[in-house]
Amino acid sequence: MAKNFHTDNKAFMLYKDWEDIFQALDSSEEIGELVMALFAYAKRGESPKLSGGAKIAFLMMRAAIERDGIAWEEMCAQRSECGKKGGRPKKSDESGNTDEKAEQTAASADNAEEKPQGINDTAEKPKAFSQTKRFSEKAKKADKDIDKDKDKDTDIDIDKDTDIDIDKAIDKDREKDAVAEKSVVMSFGTHKNVMLTSEQYNELESRCRSVGLSLESYISKLSQWLFSKGKHCTDPYRIISGWLDDDSKRKAAAKPKNKQGCDLSWYDDFAMNVDLSKFL
Template structure:
């Protein structure tokens, strides 16, 4: 029966870089809810109802638990397949007797008087049997070597797969930004916004600082800061393009700093 990491695996991983996510949560109640949610998913596959920063953190951590669980199931399946491989049966001679029985028959025959020609034929037959046994031993050794090579290849494939999964997860780790560390973005989201801001000459840090200060002052949580900042960036890019004369080639952004620090954030939440 195939293994299921929710019911059969007795442990799951907690990663060191999750410490920043736990510290970004506002209260010990949220941290407790997040920890219990992780146990519920790892043991029974349940997805509890969470809100705010705890919900975002759970979604990211759940992906890592699922990745590790699938890798554990694959490892168990490979070990089960290796355990099913048994030894080869003993070779039988043409009369249907095993090698052991044939040797006993040959031993009892040696005690009787035999013609010289028959004795020579018997010795030739024994040499032929011994040669066949040596060939069988060599074949078994070759089979064992091929099996070891296949196991090494499977192990290398599993390691490469884990490296690819780890690389994909690194892009999805949530990080806290802003003066008060309350703006939660993944590395992929942050890099995308930074690239867009750089292309139009705007500052991503200004957006993050403004949103962080507003959330701290109002005592609120932002469930999707990426959507809000992305919307601001789209609007400001259009305004900047429309307000800037075609013949003007300067990069004076002082007017934008005044606008960014006085915008009403409540309209976007």
């Protein structure tokens, strides 16, 4: 038989947020009327005649009581349906076997008691059990050793990879430092107004040294000229390089040519071997 929450349920819910609704009523009489109306509806399904704020509050609370009562009726119906099907199902383990396994175990124990007295299986069972146990322990130890070896190999590989990554990072940092060092702009000259990178300075100095010229004289000359004119040179490397090429060509053209020498070795031989008696 279906349950009815008005007659069969012995309780109903009063919610905490209803306190604000009760406090909003004008008088204690309205509060008392509202409370009695809630009991009348929850116990017998009656809807008393109210007015004003009490009527509005009752309509809101009645909806909540009706919702809770329907949920209670559905829960009772589900329990009744489960009872008709035989109650809770038998317990089952992870593999899905029910209590039938326990019954089979009990039956096998009864059969063991019915064996003749001359047959004794107890001597072999401990032996087989001990061998199986030893084998399983050895297998577990072997698995542990394999896992340890794998962990060691993994650690070695990780260390190697880490070392390689660190070396690559160091090489990249060195390359970056080298490029940055070459691209660093420094000021030269008497007035520090000749701007050259370290790479440009080293190249010009090497060229000057090869032809016997002084790079500092070129830098001082350009620095003094820029200061006197109040100008700024955007590419001093090109100017100094042009001066160096012109002076190298002039120096090569002004170098005296080697004169052809006179070989007097034949005269030495003649003087040493001449016969002076012919001239006496």
